[in-house]
Amino acid sequence: MDTNANIKTNMTSRRRVLAASALGLAWAAAGVPGARATAMAADDTAPTPRTSRLARLKLPAPTGPYGVGTVSLRLVDRRRADPWVAGRRRELMVDVRYPARSVASRPRVPQMTKGEAVGFDRVNNFGDLPKGRIDWSATQTFAHLGAPLDRRGPRPVVLYSPGVGDPRTLGTTLTDELASHGYVVVAIDHTYDASAVEFPGGRVETTLLPQEFERAQKEGPEAVVALMKKTSAVRVADTGFVLDEVERAFATGRLERAPIGMFGQSAGGFAALQTMHDDERITAAANLDGVLAYVGDDHDEGELSSVARDGVDGPFLLMGMDGDDRTNVPSWRALWEHSDGWHRDLVLTGAQHATYTDATSLIPQIAGQLGLPQETVAGLVGTVPAARAIGTQRAYVTAFFDRWLLGRSDGHFLDGSSSNYPEVRFV
Numbered sequence: 282m283d284t285n286a287n288i289k290t291n292m293t294s295r296r297r298v299l300a301a302s303a304l305g306l307a308w309a310a311a312g313v314p315g316a317r318a319t320a321m322a323a324d325d326t327a328p329t330p331r332t333s334r335l336a337r338l339k340l341p342a343p344t345g346p347y348g349v350g351t352v353s354l355r356l357v358d359r360r361r362a363d364p365w366v367a368g369r370r371r372e373l374m375v376d377v378r379y380p381a382r383s384v385a386s387r388p389r390v391p392q393m394t395k396g397e398a399v400g401f402d403r404v405n406n407f408g409d410l411p412k413g414r415i416d417w418s419a420t421q422t423f424a425h426l427g428a429p430l431d432r433r434g435p436r437p438v439v440l441y442s443p444g445v446g447d448p449r450t451l452g453t454t455l456t457d458e459l460a461s462h463g464y465v466v467v468a469i470d471h472t473y474d475a476s477a478v479e480f481p482g483g484r485v486e487t488t489l490l491p492q493e494f495e496r497a498q499k500e501g502p503e504a505v506v507a508l509m510k511k512t513s514a515v516r517v518a519d520t521g522f523v524l525d526e527v528e529r530a531f532a533t534g535r536l537e538r539a540p541i542g543m544f545g546q547s548a549g550g551f552a553a554l555q556t557m558h559d560d561e562r563i564t565a566a567a568n569l570d571g572v573l574a575y576v577g578d579d580h581d582e583g584e585l586s587s588v589a590r591d592g593v594d595g596p597f598l599l600m601g602m603d604g605d606d607r608t609n610v611p612s613w614r615a616l617w618e619h620s621d622g623w624h625r626d627l628v629l630t631g632a633q634h635a636t637y638t639d640a641t642s643l644i645p646q647i648a649g650q651l652g653l654p655q656e657t658v659a660g661l662v663g664t665v666p667a668a669r670a671i672g673t674q675r676a677y678v679t680a681f682f683d684r685w686l687l688g689r690s691d692g693h694f695l696d697g698s699s700s701n702y703p704e705v706r707f708v
Contacts, residue, residue: 335416336650338643340392340454341671342423345461347380350428351390355481358522364515365473365489373519374478376449376468378460380436381428392420392450392639396485400477401448404488407640409657415647422450423457434463435539437686438527440556440563441468442516444547444571444638446488448475451638452546458675464682465536469523471516506584509575513586516552517559524562540564540686544678546637547571551586554616557595558588565685567598567678569637570605573612582611592619598681599625600674602632603663606708623685625695626708629673631665641670665704673702 343349356373363369381387393401398417405412430436439459441452449468456466470478473489480486490512497504520543530536542565543553550571557563576583589612597620599606599613607613607626617624629636635644641662648658662670676694683689698707 334414335419336414336647337416338420338646340420340422340457340639341642341668343457343461344675345380345458345463347431347461347463348384348428349422349424349457349460350379350381350384350387350430351422351424351426351460352377356523356526361518361522363472364511364518365493371472371519371522372480373472373523374449374470374480375523376424376456378424378456378464378466378468380431380460380463380465381425382431384425384428387425387428389421390424390426391418392422392453393417393448394479396479396483397448397450397477400485400487404446404476404491407635407644407661409660410644410647410653411651414651420643422453424453424460431463432537435537436463436465437539437682438465438467438536438541439682439686440520440523440527440541440543440553441466442471442520442543442545442549442552443468443475444545444549445474445512446476446490447546447638448477451640452549454639454642454671455544455674455678459679459682462679462683464686467523467527469519471519474512474515506575512548513551513555513575516548517555520552520556521560524556524560528562542566542682542686544569544682545571547634554593554597555586555588557597558591558593563595565596565598565682566593567600567681569600569674569678570602570634572610573616576612579605579610579612585612585615589613589615590619592616592621594621596623596681596685598627598677600627600629600637600677602634602636603628603630608708625681627677628706628708629665629670630704630706631663632670633659633661633663636662636665636670637674642667669704673705676702677705 354375356375358371361371363371395418401417402412441456443449443451449470456468459466472478472486475488477485477487493508497508531538541562543556543563544567545553546569548571550568551573553566554568557566572579573586573589574583606628607617644658644662645667680691680694684691
């Protein structure tokens, strides 16, 4: 889950966490090229885990007033060749989370499909966890397949992009949370970057980045930087294509036109800000611990991205792990100095890079069930208690989008420290 600029660290050590429904059919019927709604519910006929010793995990329930509905969509960009595999058009899977009018009788969906779970376990971005000991496909989200969309009022759209090597589903806690507060959230899998992407019919495409990085390492530092740039550019292009499909849903009345925001963790945070820089359709962006330069470490000086060099005019939020802020991350400092308008830089005390993903709740459960040492937990998700880390992210990310997409007053919550969240330091 390191940023594109941290592919080197991610690929060498692995110690940092690398549906048919009303909405889905409406989006597909809107004329999306190559798109169709796909059911991705739990497979009740699948074999049970071969051993009862497999760890089984739970995600925290969202706190908003709405139930959460979901559909998964396959999107094909007929105008763009796939940048990783010759002879193919670019093909993505996205999850759409949204506030539901009713979730009665609608099944909850798993965090990962069987195919995605196998691929995720094989890559094993959680480097200190034993492979084959966790039933990743058993984790249920709080999103209900095909529940009817609650259409009362405009529903701002928020895009989500995960870290390098990670599936879109590793941000489920925050995507479910935002949907429960009235947002339509589109989580993007970047095919051949993500650990594994399962398409309709059971076809699974796995990450190509490990071998791409190995090749680049053999060619030298310039090739590694070129791979970082390519990975970033592909993500921004993917996001632009998804924005086109959101615009199509607006134009056909499938969704009421509303502002669009974006957030992401690590490379996904980079993609959020870079897309905001490149595409005026993004109103506000939140970056969860994503460096904005093509460097081997967040704190290194090096080649800046264009968003860091130029800055942005719109509102943005930076949230860093303990030790990452604009005073010691050069690309964040450059962004800050070149940007106009509203922006904030927050640090979550005791957090690690992966704290800004579902790992913050999953890793402690895994450690407890498999008897892993506390040092493993701290190394992956830091020392901030999971409940506090989750509550903090939910509060600040939701408040940010509430202010800039819905125009809601937050009572100066985003303007200074809060006694309710003493773990958060305003830089």
